[in-house]
Amino acid sequence: MKRMSLIFRSKANTVLDRAEDPRETLDYSYERQLELLQKVRRGVADVATSRKRLELQLNGLRQQADKLEGQGRQALAAGREDLAREALTRRGGIQQQVTDLEAQHAQLQGEEEKLTLAAQRLQAKVEAFRTRKETIKATYTAAEAQTRIGEAVSGISEEMGDVGLAVQRAEDKTASMQARAGAIDELLASGALDDLSGTSKDSLTAELDRIGTQSDVELELARLKGEIAPAPAPRSIEGSPGFGDVGVPQAESERRPEARS
Numbered sequence: 001m002k003r004m005s006l007i008f009r010s011k012a013n014t015v016l017d018r019a020e021d022p023r024e025t026l027d028y029s030y031e032r033q034l035e036l037l038q039k040v041r042r043g044v045a046d047v048a049t050s051r052k053r054l055e056l057q058l059n060g061l062r063q064q065a066d067k068l069e070g071q072g073r074q075a076l077a078a079g080r081e082d083l084a085r086e087a088l089t090r091r092g093g094i095q096q097q098v099t100d101l102e103a104q105h106a107q108l109q110g111e112e113e114k115l116t117l118a119a120q121r122l123q124a125k126v127e128a129f130r131t132r133k134e135t136i137k138a139t140y141t142a143a144e145a146q147t148r149i150g151e152a153v154s155g156i157s158e159e160m161g162d163v164g165l166a167v168q169r170a171e172d173k174t175a176s177m178q179a180r181a182g183a184i185d186e187l188l189a190s191g192a193l194d195d196l197s198g199t200s201k202d203s204l205t206a207e208l209d210r211i212g213t214q215s216d217v218e219l220e221l222a223r224l225k226g227e228i229a230p231a232p233a234p235r236s237i238e239g240s241p242g243f244g245d246v247g248v249p250q251a252e253s254e255r256r257p258e259a260r261s
Contacts, residue, residue, distance in 0.1 A: 022140055026133040033126045040122055044115040051108040058101050065094045 068091035075083035187193040189206065 023137045030133055037122050037126055040119045044119055047112040054101050054105045061094050061098045065091050
């Protein structure tokens with residue numbers, strides 16, 4: 001079971017590797033980083049909004065505290081100490097709220113500064129990634145083009161491979177047809193096959209033609225032999241036996257009787 005799972009994962013990984021385009025993967029990663037940067041910026045904006053809301057509340061509470069203090073002064077001036085004490089008591093409660101909100105404001109301001117710094121760092125990394133992404137994409141495109149050119153030149157690309165196989169099949173088929181045509185001609189010439197078109201000779205006619213051709217050759221050879229003059233015989237020695245009229249010119253044989261007379 002583990003082996004089947006390993007085989008399935010390995011084949012799936014191979015298919016994914018073939019289908020994956022690094023340029024598309026880099027573009028997708030860049031889009032995800034932009035989305036993350038956008039979320040960080042929205043977080044900074046939310047914190048800044050909360051800080052601004054606290055500032056408005058603080059201003060309102062401070063105004064109320066100032067008003068109560070003024071009312072306390074008026075009450076003392078009017079000889080109403082009890083009213084003055086009540087106003088100062090309320091002012092103390094508001095002053096406590098102001099203190100708590102100031103602490104929250106300081107905390108939010110610190111968080112806002114941290115998020116702003118993180119957003120700036122993230123934006124710098126995203127920009128660096130975008131530059132590197134474009135460089136890698138350009139390098140990959142150039143390498144891909146170089147690979148395709150190399151495959152085209154060497155003829156190992158898929159398209160060129162198909163063309164090469166088509167050419168090879170055409171050459172094999174042509175050679176087969178030529179061999180078949182030659183074999184049919186030989187069979188027709190030998191009489192093994194009948195020529196239904198009547199353009200070739202049957203076996204009997206072909207044999208008679210061959211005999212006639214040989215006879216013509218013999219006659220021509222005899223004619224050439226007859227045209228060639230015999231070579232002159234060497235001069236015979238007078239009185240030597242065996243050297244009579246054979247090979248002696250006619251004028252020499254006629255002069256011999258006169259010399260003897």
